[in-house]
Amino acid sequence: MKGLSVGEKLFIEGGIAQDLRTDGRRRLTYRPISVETDVISQANGSARVRMGGTEVIATVKAELGRPNAMQPDKGKVSIFVDCSPTAEPTFEGRGGEELATELSVSLERCLLGGKSGAGAGIDLSSLIVVEGKLCWDLYIEGLVVSSDGNLLDALGAAIKAALSNTGIPKVNVSAEASANEQPEVDVSDEEFLQFDTSGVPVIVTLTKVGRHYIVDATLEEESQMSSAISISVNRHCHVCGLTKRGGAGVDPSVILDMISVGKHVSEQLLNKLDSEIAAAEADEEE
Amino acid sequence: MAKKATPATSTYSPSPTTHKTRPPIFRSDDVDWVRPDGRAFHQCRPAFFRTGAVNAASGSAYAEFGNTKVIVSVFGPRESKKAMMYSDIGRLNCSVSYTTFSTPVRGQGSENKEFSSMLHKALEGAIILETFPKTTVDVFALVLESGGSDLPVVISCASLALADAGIMLYDLVASVSVSCFGKNLLIDPALEEENYQDGSLMITCMPSRYEVTQLTITGEWSTAKINEGMQLCLDASCKLVTIMRSCLKESAATVSEE
Numbered sequence: 020m021k022g023l024s025v026g027e028k029l030f031i032e033g034g035i036a037q038d039l040r041t042d043g044r045r046r047l048t049y050r051p052i053s054v055e056t057d058v059i060s061q062a063n064g065s066a067r068v069r070m071g072g073t074e075v076i077a078t079v080k081a082e083l084g085r086p087n088a089m090q091p092d093k094g095k096v097s098i099f100v101d102c103s104p105t106a107e108p109t110f111e112g113r114g115g116e117e118l119a120t121e122l123s124v125s126l127e128r129c130l131l132g133g134k135s136g137a138g139a140g141i142d143l144s145s146l147i148v149v150e151g152k153l154c155w156d157l158y159i160e161g162l163v164v165s166s167d168g169n170l171l172d173a174l175g176a177a178i179k180a181a182l183s184n185t186g187i188p189k190v191n192v193s194a195e196a197s198a199n200e201q202p203e204v205d206v207s208d209e210e211f212l213q214f215d216t217s218g219v220p221v222i223v224t225l226t227k228v229g230r231h232y233i234v235d236a237t238l239e240e241e242s243q244m245s246s247a248i249s250i251s252v253n254r255h256c257h258v259c260g261l262t263k264r265g266g267a268g269v270d271p272s273v274i275l276d277m278i279s280v281g282k283h284v285s286e287q288l289l290n291k292l293d294s295e296i297a298a299a300e301a302d303e304e305e
Numbered sequence: 306m307a308k309k310a311t312p313a314t315s316t317y318s319p320s321p322t323t324h325k326t327r328p329p330i331f332r333s334d335d336v337d338w339v340r341p342d343g344r345a346f347h348q349c350r351p352a353f354f355r356t357g358a359v360n361a362a363s364g365s366a367y368a369e370f371g372n373t374k375v376i377v378s379v380f381g382p383r384e385s386k387k388a389m390m391y392s393d394i395g396r397l398n399c400s401v402s403y404t405t406f407s408t409p410v411r412g413q414g415s416e417n418k419e420f421s422s423m424l425h426k427a428l429e430g431a432i433i434l435e436t437f438p439k440t441t442v443d444v445f446a447l448v449l450e451s452g453g454s455d456l457p458v459v460i461s462c463a464s465l466a467l468a469d470a471g472i473m474l475y476d477l478v479a480s481v482s483v484s485c486f487g488k489n490l491l492i493d494p495a496l497e498e499e500n501y502q503d504g505s506l507m508i509t510c511m512p513s514r515y516e517v518t519q520l521t522i523t524g525e526w527s528t529a530k531i532n533e534g535m536q537l538c539l540d541a542s543c544k545l546v547t548i549m550r551s552c553l554k555e556s557a558a559t560v561s562e563e
Contacts, residue, residue, distance in 0.1 A: 089500070117422065120418060120419055120422065121419070121422055124419040128521060128522075128523045131523075132503075132504070132523065132524050132525065248520075253525070257525045257526060257527055258522060258525070258526045258527075258528070258531060259524070259525050259526075260522055260523050260524070261520060261521060261522035262521055263426070263517075263519050263520045263521065264426070265426070266425075266426050266427075266428075266429030266430035266518060267430050267518075268430045268431070268475075268510075268511055268514060268516025268517060268518045269516060269517050269518075270515065270516060270517070271510075271515070271517055271535055271539060274517055274520060274535075275528075275531070275532065275535070278528065278531065279528070282528075
């Protein structure tokens with residue numbers, strides 16, 4: 020939490036009430052977003068996203084594993100977030116752990132859908148190699164490089180970009196093995212399969228300061244929030260996950276209003292992000 | 306889904322998954338299916354609350370919803386740890402743990418590591434922290450048996466334990482979740498229902514103030530369905546809070562008799 024004087028707090032709150040924030044933005048305007056893909060060559064896919072002073076890196080690693088016995092026709096995806104002390108000294112040691120857990124749980128909730136796999140941004144059945152025996156395990160890792168508020172939206176955007184950058188090696192299953200044995204496989208290092216990321220939702224966090232809500236809050240603005248709601252919305256304008264932060268109670272009708280505002284904002288963000296990702300990938304090919 | 310996990314083997318080997326009951330197969334087009342415990346879609350499990358479950362604690366409560374059994378004790382307000390910085394409002398420390406035997410597979414409860422912070426967020430808006438500066442209130446929840454909707458039960462039970470400890474609250478906090486199966490919404494899902502759900506929505510609220518302190522949604526939801534789910538949950542938590550309140554009155558009555 021940043022130490023702000025009473026004057027600074029009033030300045031931030033007053034600005035938000037008058038729809039002119041301290042950095043000149045309006046309440047529902049994002050900071051400029053820049054996307055760079057394929058930044059980590061060791062990973063199957065990676066991306067770096069910058070939103071003003073916030074910078075995050077997301078990587079995707081794919082490993083062959085065994086599918087869960089409960090769901091033999093689906094692969095597995097897990098999301099981890101690391102808050103590095105390079106971003107903020109308070110993240111040192113176990114300091115960042117709480118925030119990291121909160122972020123990774125929110126991301127899993129927003130991107131991976133329900134238990135049965137419905138509403139997931141990633142089609143889990145596309146990760147299966149041999150049903151019941153072999154599947155791809157996706158390890159999605161987010162790293163907070165520098166933190167200036169709105170980490171969840173930035174991480175969500177970075178994961179979306181990293182997934183569209185991800186190539187999964189083609190697997191040739193050689194000779195049908197008997198029922199109990201693990202099949203022998205040959206992992207190709209030349210042919211890669213691309214993901215369909217059109218279904219991956221974007222995350223929009225609405226931060227409530229006073230009676231108004233703002234998107235893409237900076238760290239200073241976040242310290243003044245009473246509560247915040249993160250909504251993940253997909254192309255079909257359906258809500259895929261929702262998390263509330265901050266302990267203050269909110270009237271149910273306000274939440275519904277925030278959801279509809281979030282949906283409206285998400286549409287613009289989704290288009291902006293898609294064009295940024297496309298531009299980043301075009302850059303990379305040159 | 307009904308496929309057997311492992312092929313038949315000649316020697317005995319414990320199956321990694323539990324098949325005590327047949328896995329229920331839910332289909333959205335089938336309107337006639339009944340829930341495993343015979344409830345209607347919009348019917349909650351019978352709730353049981355009892356305060357004063359632990360003698361050593363300042364306040365405690367036990368809750369039982371079907372197979373879900375939790376115990377919550379509240380310690381404090383007591384002096385904050387020396388390493389903590391000065392704070393002119395009180396601190397809330399929450400921890401949720403599972404017994405190793407609470408889940409079908411031993412030790413599975415440790416998967417829910419986010420529950421502690423969720424409990425914290427659900428409760429902190431309801432507690433008047435200004436009334437105990439420089440001190441900490443510890444809320445320890447233990448899930449004795451996990452039978453579905455664990456977190457909502459823990460949250461409701463914890464607010465009852467806080468009230469039992471005499472901590473100043475704006476209102477009791479009640480929590481209810483719904484599961485979504487295709488077009489249907491099922492309130493207060495049991496464990497086997499949670500394992501096959503398409504999505505879930507959990508609300509914790511303060512019914513007399515009509516404020517939501519915590520809300521989580523997973524899976525794909527349309528706005529109309531969110532509306533329906535929220536209304537269902539808010540309605541159920543209003544009813545739940547009357548049960549909690551009567552439990553508090555009961556225990557207060559027995560104390561004054563003695």
